[in-house]
Amino acid sequence: MGAALALAERGRGRTAPNPNVGCVIVAHDRVIGRGWTQPGGRPHAEAMALAQAGPAARGATVYTTLEPCAHESPRGPACADLLVDAGVARVVVALGDPDPRTDGQGIARLRAAGIDVTASICADGARRSMAGFLTRRAHGRPHVTLKLATSLDGCIALANGESRWITGPRARAHAHLERARHEAILVGRGTLTADDPKLDVRVPGLEDRGPRRILLSTRAEPGWEQIAAPDAIASLAGVDHLLVEGGAQTAAAFLRADLVDRLLLYRAPILLGGKPGLADLGLDTLAPAHGCWRLYDARMLGSDRIEVYERVKG
Amino acid sequence: MGAALALAERGRGRTAPNPNVGCVIVAHDRVIGRGWTQPGGRPHAEAMALAQAGPAARGATVYTTLEPCAHESPRGPACADLLVDAGVARVVVALGDPDPRTDGQGIARLRAAGIDVTASICADGARRSMAGFLTRRAHGRPHVTLKLATSLDGCIALANGESRWITGPRARAHAHLERARHEAILVGRGTLTADDPKLDVRVPGLEDRGPRRILLSTRAEPGWEQIAAPDAIASLAGVDHLLVEGGAQTAAAFLRADLVDRLLLYRAPILLGGKPGLADLGLDTLAPAHGCWRLYDARMLGSDRIEVYERVKG
Numbered sequence: 001m002g003a004a005l006a007l008a009e010r011g012r013g014r015t016a017p018n019p020n021v022g023c024v025i026v027a028h029d030r031v032i033g034r035g036w037t038q039p040g041g042r043p044h045a046e047a048m049a050l051a052q053a054g055p056a057a058r059g060a061t062v063y064t065t066l067e068p069c070a071h072e073s074p075r076g077p078a079c080a081d082l083l084v085d086a087g088v089a090r091v092v093v094a095l096g097d098p099d100p101r102t103d104g105q106g107i108a109r110l111r112a113a114g115i116d117v118t119a120s121i122c123a124d125g126a127r128r129s130m131a132g133f134l135t136r137r138a139h140g141r142p143h144v145t146l147k148l149a150t151s152l153d154g155c156i157a158l159a160n161g162e163s164r165w166i167t168g169p170r171a172r173a174h175a176h177l178e179r180a181r182h183e184a185i186l187v188g189r190g191t192l193t194a195d196d197p198k199l200d201v202r203v204p205g206l207e208d209r210g211p212r213r214i215l216l217s218t219r220a221e222p223g224w225e226q227i228a229a230p231d232a233i234a235s236l237a238g239v240d241h242l243l244v245e246g247g248a249q250t251a252a253a254f255l256r257a258d259l260v261d262r263l264l265l266y267r268a269p270i271l272l273g274g275k276p277g278l279a280d281l282g283l284d285t286l287a288p289a290h291g292c293w294r295l296y297d298a299r300m301l302g303s304d305r306i307e308v309y310e311r312v313k314g
Numbered sequence: 315m316g317a318a319l320a321l322a323e324r325g326r327g328r329t330a331p332n333p334n335v336g337c338v339i340v341a342h343d344r345v346i347g348r349g350w351t352q353p354g355g356r357p358h359a360e361a362m363a364l365a366q367a368g369p370a371a372r373g374a375t376v377y378t379t380l381e382p383c384a385h386e387s388p389r390g391p392a393c394a395d396l397l398v399d400a401g402v403a404r405v406v407v408a409l410g411d412p413d414p415r416t417d418g419q420g421i422a423r424l425r426a427a428g429i430d431v432t433a434s435i436c437a438d439g440a441r442r443s444m445a446g447f448l449t450r451r452a453h454g455r456p457h458v459t460l461k462l463a464t465s466l467d468g469c470i471a472l473a474n475g476e477s478r479w480i481t482g483p484r485a486r487a488h489a490h491l492e493r494a495r496h497e498a499i500l501v502g503r504g505t506l507t508a509d510d511p512k513l514d515v516r517v518p519g520l521e522d523r524g525p526r527r528i529l530l531s532t533r534a535e536p537g538w539e540q541i542a543a544p545d546a547i548a549s550l551a552g553v554d555h556l557l558v559e560g561g562a563q564t565a566a567a568f569l570r571a572d573l574v575d576r577l578l579l580y581r582a583p584i585l586l587g588g589k590p591g592l593a594d595l596g597l598d599t600l601a602p603a604h605g606c607w608r609l610y611d612a613r614m615l616g617s618d619r620i621e622v623y624e625r626v627k628g
Contacts, residue, residue, distance in 0.1 A: 151468075158600065255585060
């Protein structure tokens, strides 16, 4: 399932409105098929893996990060039917599909055909992996990651505005890779004026992954999609993962609206005493600030440190 | 030597102007003596460990974090002579003593008496352990630790000044233990006015360790020692370890004066958008901010994280 989750990452940010699923087929201790949801959402991961496995899929075990779909569509047959037709012996599923057209019916159809199904394996990993799809399903809006790259004292620039560079090349490359995992990136008017950011993906081999550029502003800007307030992200069709890159006012606006699901913090071992990364969140007491964020990943990137937090569901 | 360095910590913050040394004596694979510099600087660690070992010290191995002193004083004989008289076979030393009355002569006297001496074992650990003594010797001022307890976004309080509590009970207990390792704690006028801090050591068994309270201000304050500018710390007799606890202006003043040797950062997993921990450091470009700090210790204290940085010598 770990391998399937890794494959699922390949589609992240390019499969909306479909989930980015990963699938591995194993027979006689050998991987005979690998698949992941293709850009635009089709083919599905299972279809791709089955095509690769061919007749060898008969009697094999299938690991898939999401319950196989039970509904046919003009764009392809139901994956549950494909698996039954291929004659696989066992299917291991990380997470049930909340889509009402499937929602348990995929697994039921497999079991009805005599296939051994094991569910809820690595469910937390699958939830993180398909956070965009799940958030859109549950809340009708994209999954939002807020990125901050700061000094040890939480600054994103010197008092004079200078911000190049706070973090080192490895942290910046990581941040570019994160861009490729989102359908769209959003900045505020202040960041546009100060930095005129390209928001492209400067990672060799991923240059074509340039996400859509969204501006949080009440005024339109040529070359940018524009929304006037954070809750308008719900209207961004085809965007299931949104990366908010700044600045301090924009970050605070999303936090005040309780629209941040994940924090991506890059921190350089420097002290600045400059511009804070966050504008006022409007808190009167400290109690409500506690218990909102849980660290789930951290590591060093050169001399910088990355920490990833997820929102603790209220 | 690790055990000797741990013993040396017992004296930290109470031995000025003497170094806080630790000493372990081993014979036939058993520890037969343990010593650390006593409050006020005497007895020395080696004298205490030798007294504990008694006649069993003959032929034993002595681990000491600092070169044994070579000078007699009205307060006691030279430790090098005590070791020779005790008939020890071997002495392992972490660091040479920069005191001109010893500075190599301690080791020379041991070797002249036929004792096997190994030097420079765990020298980095010994340098950190005796940072106060060494900084006073090298720069004529105390070793300065700057403590900051912040949110993820580097804030030390809400916009309305509320700061209790940002970090949790384990981080706060650790910060109190750190107080006990310093002869004095300094705050600025703003912190005095806002918090009227007691700066005591609220750790069971260490309540008597209350450090001296220093105020950075141009105006005197009853109950406080007072200095008008950061470089006046050189005049604080009997203070080899100074803990700077805030606030933002005071921290920035010490950093601007290049008088911070160690950073003690406590960080809670919360976002505030409130008052920054550091006032402007007056930097025009980012380049001079880089390469100044090296992380040398980090761990979780409950859901908070502590990081300890030391200044990279310029």
